[in-house]
Amino acid sequence: MSRFAGRTVLVTGAAGDIGQELAVMVAREGAEVAVFDRLPELLDETVARCREVNGGRGVLALGVDQTRREAVDEGVSAVAERFGRIDGLFANAGYGKFAPFLEQPQREWERHVAVNLTGTFNICQAVAQSMVAARAGGAIVVNTSSGARQHTDLLSAYCTTKAGLRMLATGMASELGSHRIRVNCVMPGVIETGMTAPMLQGPDGAAHRGFLLSDTPVGRLGEAGDVAALVAFLLSGDAAFITGASVPVDGGQTILGHPRWFRTDHRDAHGSEWLAGGWR
Structure with missing residues (x-):
């Protein structure tokens, strides 16, 4: 299969499990690949x-902090200069950290906004501008989260910024359609990655894993390849009539309400104890 032959795909957050898996997948299918991460x-x-x-095709790796617009513009220009144009973007880089709302440090709130919302805006706008200038259309996929539509306790900053990304992608799909640029979102549930490993393999890992699995209809947690396969489809010509969609890839977790990492007993007036993976 060579769905991406003659095409260039840019992946941000490409050092992480999901970004790396997508980069390898499209490289295998014929793409020239540009990969960004902070370092x-x-x-x-x-x-x-x-x-x-990839059979000897080009790979360009650049350290780009997407919160710095100048760095983003320089990076996108370098990709377009190296490969001629950018045909697909997986805007994957993101940030998340647990904190109770009442104790959320402002600096962490601002970090979520800077990386997830402003940073993704930066990369999407810069790539879209490059696509428009090339007049060849393109496809953009934004990695949001199942938290973009379903709140998860102790992740208010993360869910809020991911919800903002979902609306940003909807707006892009509408405004960029006349330039023949399609924009869609993927909304992963709990995926086994380096980001979730501290929770799934830490001291409370068994409690977290057991409760998450109990609320996942397919009976397992997700893998990076599950998300990458969906992203590759949405970036490819196979999805030529799909834009403005937000597609869950969560094993059915949101059917029952997004699985919770932590719980509290709301019968306890003025209580503030959060327990991992359900009741102990």
């Missing part, structure tokens, strides 16, 4: 894996 050395494994499967 270039974080991308060594991703680059090596892409080169193993």
Whole structure:
């Protein structure tokens, strides 16, 4: 299969499990690949894996902090100059940290906004501008979260910014349609990645995992490849008539309400104890 032959795909957050898996997947299917992360050395494994499967096609790795607009513009320009144009973008980079709303430090709130909302705006706008200038259309997929539509306790900043991204993508889909640029979202549930490993493998890992699995109809947690396969489809010509969609990839977790990492007993007036994975 070579759905991406002759096309260039840019992946942000490409040092992480999901971004890396998507980069390797599209490289295997014929794409020239540009990969961004905060520091270039974080991308060594991703680059090596892409080169193993891409038959000698180009791979460009750049350290780009998406909260810095100048760095984003320079990075996107470098990709367009190297490969001629950008055909697809997976806006994947993000940030999340647990905190009770009453104790949320302002600096952490601002970090969520800077990385998830403003940073993704920066990369999407810069790439869209490049696509419009090339007059060849394109596809953008934004990685939001099942938290974009379903609140999760102790993740208010994360869910709020991811919900904002979902609306941003909807607006982009509408405004960029006349330029033949499609924009969609993926909304992953709990995926086994380096980001979730501290919770799933830490001291409360068994409690978290057991309760999450009990609320996942397919009976397992997600894998990076589950998300990457959906993103690759949405970036490809197979999804040519799909835009403005927000597609869950969560094993059915949101059918029952997004699975909770922490719980409290709301019968306890003025209580503030949060327990991992349900009741002990």
